[in-house]
Amino acid sequence: MKDNVRRVLIIDDEISIRKLLRVSLEANSYHVDEAVSGQEGLQMAASQRPEIILLDLGLPDKSGLEVLRELREWTQVPVIVLTVLDSDNDKILALDGGADDYVTKPFSVPELLVRMRVALRHSQGVAEKKDLKSGPLTVDLPGHTVLVDGEMVKLTATEFNILKVLIKHKGKVVTHRMILNEVWGPNSVEHTHYLRVYVGALRKKLKTREDIPEVIVTEAGVGYRLLDLD
Known part of the structure; x- marks a missing residue:
């Protein structure tokens, strides 16, 4: 072969x-x-x-x-x-x-x-890299920094943790339950309304200009996917 x-x-x-x-x-x-x-x-x-x-x-x-x-x-x-x-x-x-x-x-x-x-x-081994990227988005996990088109974006600790879960699984669907379990713990896996609010806020912060593409898409009824734009 x-x-x-x-x-x-x-x-x-x-x-x-x-x-x-x-x-x-x-x-x-x-x-x-x-x-x-x-x-x-x-x-x-x-x-x-x-x-x-x-x-x-x-x-x-x-x-x-x-x-x-x-x-x-x-x-x-x-x-x-x-x-x-x-x-x-x-x-x-x-x-x-x-x-x-x-x-x-x-x-x-x-x-x-x-x-x-x-x-x-x-x-x-994408998840083992220090800098994780998707199109205009760059995330430095150890440094807890997020850049969009080279510009720093300030996220709350919860927003960063959600993004960290999504970018570790870049291109894959991550279910509501998986995100809630990793960010809030196993006792919060039914609280999808919390997640919708935080993901909505996260999307707004990552779209720093109109021409910046959306990097987080909703898989209706299932979860979210961070697009692999590289």
Whole structure:
């Protein structure tokens, strides 16, 4: 296998989806392995050691959430969930269970490729860097400083902590529960109204001019995503 080819494992029982993904991914320098059941997917994840996994939630032998839980017992390989289930609860369960992102079927192949690139970058230690960036935004975690287009922006301690959670997971959806747990603690995971107020204030501070793009987007009913604008 060539050095620049990334290995992806598709765990999906729909042959049409696997065929579409194989053609699209191989055209974009991915090596594709396929599994048609949860158990086969777990075995191939262990034997083939993919760099990223595309996981369907509706598998014939066990749920995708169960497969995800078993994967997370031994690996942090990026997992993007593919699902026809469009309820907020399904997305939240997948994300809280350790998925890096989700894409709802039918999906846009270009969007999926972008999500995969973001997940792969994140897995390579983005969160370990001192300076974290997204477009005009630069955050120095140790120094607790935030710059927008090179200009200092003053944030409250709570606003900074919310931004820190989002930027550590840049490009990924972070659920309300995950943010509330990290910023306020486990006893506050139901207080989403607090979070909406603080995120609204944070957005205003980060948009220092009209031409500055929004970097925090809302995933309705689920959480927030800090865009990967690099």
